[in-house]
Amino acid sequence: MKNHRSWTASKKKKWKLIAYIIGGLILLLVLIIAAVTGQLQENSCDNSTTTTQTQLDSKDMTTNAKNIYAHWKQKYGATPQAVAGILGVLQLESRLDPNLVNSSSGATGLAQWLRDRKDKLEDLAHKENKPATNLGVQLDYLDQELNSSYYASNKQIFKYTDVHKATKAWLMDFEGMSKNPEQWYLSQRYGYADHWYSVFGASDPVAGNTLDNASSGDLTELGCDSDPSYSGGSIVKNAESMKGDFYYVQTHPSPDLGSDLKNPSKTGGTDCSGFVWLALNKAGYKVPANMGWFTGSMASDAKGGHQYLKQISENDAKAGDIVIVNQGAGAGNNGHTAILLDKWQGKETKIIQEGGDTSGHVNEGKFGTSFSILLDGGDVVLARPVKK
Known part of the structure; x- marks a missing residue:
């Protein structure tokens, strides 16, 4: 009887040991499955959400453009040419206003998303606890689309170095407009793209090379009419007749210029915008009374008022046209302007100006040298x- 009990106890211990081993193996298997599952979830590409939220609120169009550029530069290493090209597309869609909602179709935001794309945008906004019209949400959603297999090929556009090629590629591929030429409006989109490249181009805010596929269309909202008949010869002639004249002073007009501003005293004083005024006035072009402008107001008029100047694209610019660069409002030393002496060639363009060098008189130079201190963030x- 004793031996039977001993055998029974031994058998029970054996089965307990087996049970412990099996239980341990099951627990280990569960932990492995949980760990693997968790890792897969962590590394999976879930197109319905983003791992981080972009914190950006909508402001004015220029600020939005610069914030979008900064986001794409950080996210994709985007070139300024590529971003400018893409913004040329988006500006026509929404004026870069994420709050814009089409009253008839309900299309929403920067890319005027519709139907299921709009629904997905709203789903993401709900997850981020923000409105669908928030700029950061829309950039996150656009990133989400670019990470999907359907739109992923469009990420290569961020590496383009030709502004107009980026514009057309984004319009055809991301916007899917290849079969809708009636909605291309390429001249207008190219005009917008050229403008944004002049605002935030990297080392050279305005392209050093002429674009191969330049548009000669009507850039209505930029105030730019391509005019092949225009000749600035009289402006150049009058500007060059003043070479070596004047001393530099920020007074409009300086009393020592004399009373006849069409024949100003060569020993009188003026500044860069005053010199441009004198050259245009003598050549018979419209100018404000009593030299009443500075580089900030010149740029504003060129972009919108068009009383005295009309903004043009770099592809249209030639001798006799005006270049203006401002940082901020362009007051005082934060702005400079000059007259072009030849066709626009970026930094290599020849100009005539008052100031911009050490002579203190009207002189000739190159855009890249004379405007160098303003090009870092300056609006061209x-x-x-x-x-x-």
Whole structure:
């Protein structure tokens, strides 16, 4: 009887040991499955959400453009040419206003998303606890689309170095407009793209090379009419006749210029915008009374008022046209302007100016040298004078 009990106890211990081993193996298997599952979830590409939220609120169009550029540069290493090209597309869609909602179709935001794409945008906004019209949400959603297999090929556009090629590629591929030429409006989109490249181009805010596929269309909202008949010869002639004249002073007009501003005293004083005024006035172009402008107001007029200047694209700019660069409002030393002496060639363009060098008189130079201190963040505007 004793031996039977001993055998029974031994058998029970054996089965307990087996049970412990099996239980341990099951527990280990569960932990492995949980770990693997968790890792897969962590590394999976879930197109319905983003791992981080972009914190950006909508402001004015220029600020939105710069914030979008900064986001794409950080996210994709985007070139300024590529971003400018894409913004040229989006500006026509929404004026870069994420709050824009089409009253008839309900299309929403930067890319005017519709139907299921709009629904997905709203789902993401709900997850981020923000409105669908928030700029950061829309950039996150656009990133989400670009990470999907359907739109992923469009990420290569961020590496383009030709502004207009980026514009057309984004319009055809991301917007899917290849079969809708009636909605291309390429001239207008190219005009917008050229403008944004002049605003935030990297080392050279305005392209050093002429674009191969330049548009000669009507850039209505930029105030740019391509005019092949325009000749700025009289402006250049009058500007060059003043070479070596004047001393530099920020007074409009300086009393020592004399009373006849069409024949100003060569020993009088003026500044860069005053010199441009004198050259245009003598050549018979419209100018404000009593030299009443500075580089900030010149740029504003070129972009919108068009009383004295009309903004043009770099592809149209030639001798006799005006270049203006401003940082901020362009007051005082935060702005400079000059007259082009040849066709626009970026930094290599020849100009005539007052100031911009050490002479203190009207002189000739190159855009890249004379405007160098303003090009880091400066707003570059090319403009054509308005004839009386």
